[in-house]
Amino acid sequence: xxxxxxxxxxxxxxxxxxxxxxxxKQSTEDPKLIADKYWQHLQSGNTSEAEKLxxxxxxxxxxxxxNRIASIAQLNNSDAKTIVSTTITTINPKTQFxxxxxxxxxxxxxxxxxxxxxxxxxIPPALSAPEEELQQLAEExxxxxxxNIESIDEAMNEGMQLLNEALRDGSKEMGDSLLxxxxxxxxxxxxxxxxxxxxxxxxxxxSQNQPDPKQGEGII
Numbered sequence: 729x730x731x732x733x734x735x736x737x738x739x740x741x742x743x744x745x746x747x748x749x750x751x752x753k754q755s756t757e758d759p760k761l762i763a764d765k766y767w768q769h770l771q772s773g774n775t776s777e778a779e780k781l782x783x784x785x786x787x788x789x790x791x792x793x794x795n796r797i798a799s800i801a802q803l804n805n806s807d808a809k810t811i812v813s814t815t816i817t818t819i820n821p822k823t824q825f826x827x828x829x830x831x832x833x834x835x836x837x838x839x840x841x842x843x844x845x846x847x848x849x850x851i852p853p854a855l856s857a858p859e860e861e862l863q864q865l866a867e868e869x870x871x872x873x874x875x876n877i878e879s880i881d882e883a884m885n886e887g888m889q890l891l892n893e894a895l896r897d898g899s900k901e902m903g904d905s906l907l908x909x910x911x912x913x914x915x916x917x918x919x920x921x922x923x924x925x926x927x928x929x930x931x932x933x934x935s936q937n938q939p940d941p942k943q944g945e946g947i948i
Contacts, residue, residue: 808837
C-alpha cells in the first residue's frame with residue numbers, strides 16, 4: 729500500500745516538474761525571434777508554419793488575411809531588402825600600394841534567407857587605380873635620379889663654367905647680377921644633390937651594429 733502511494737506521488741512530482749520546465753522554456757522565448765520567424769514564413773509562402781506562431785484568438789483573422797492575399801497577389805520576396813555598406817582594400821604585393829573602395833551591397837530575402845542581389849549591387853572598380861600608376865611613376869623617377877646623381881652634378885658644373893665664360897664677355901653690370909643669381913641657384917641644387925647622395929649612402933651602407941655570425945657575437 730505504501731509502495732503504491734509512493735509511486736503515485738513520484739509520478740505526480742515528475743509530471744509537475746515536466747510542466748514547470750516546459751513553462752520555463754516557453755517563457756525564455758525571444759519575442760523578436762518569434763516575430764522574425766513569422767514574417768520570414770510569410771515571405772517564403774510557408775503559411776502553415778506562420779500559423780503556428782499566432783495567438784489562438786487570431787486564427788480566424790489569419791485565415792481571412794490569407795484568403796485576401798491569395799485573391800489579390802502573392803507576397804513578393806523582392807520587397808524585403810537591406811543595404812550593407814561594404815569596404816574592400818586592395819594591396820599590390822610589389823609596390824605595397826593600398827587602394828580602398830566603399831560601396832553598397834543589396835540583399836533580398838528569398839525563402840527566409842538573405843541573398844545578394846547582383847543586379848542592384850554596385851560593382852567595385854578595377855583593381856588597378858590611377859593613383860597606383862602615379863606612385864609607380866614617382867618611384868621610378870626617384871630611382872632614376874638616385875642612379876644619375878653624379879652625371880647631373882658634373883653637367884651642372886660644366887654648365888656653370890660655360891655660363892661664367894659667357895658672362896665675362898658681356899656687360900659687367902648685367903653679368904654680375906646674373907652670376908649672383910646663378911650662384912645661388914647652383915648652391916641650392918648642390919645642397920639637394922648632397923642630401924640625395926647621403927640618403928643613397930645610408931640605404932646602401934650595411935648596418936655596422938649587426939653582429940658577425942662567424943665570431944658568434946650576439947648569441948645568447
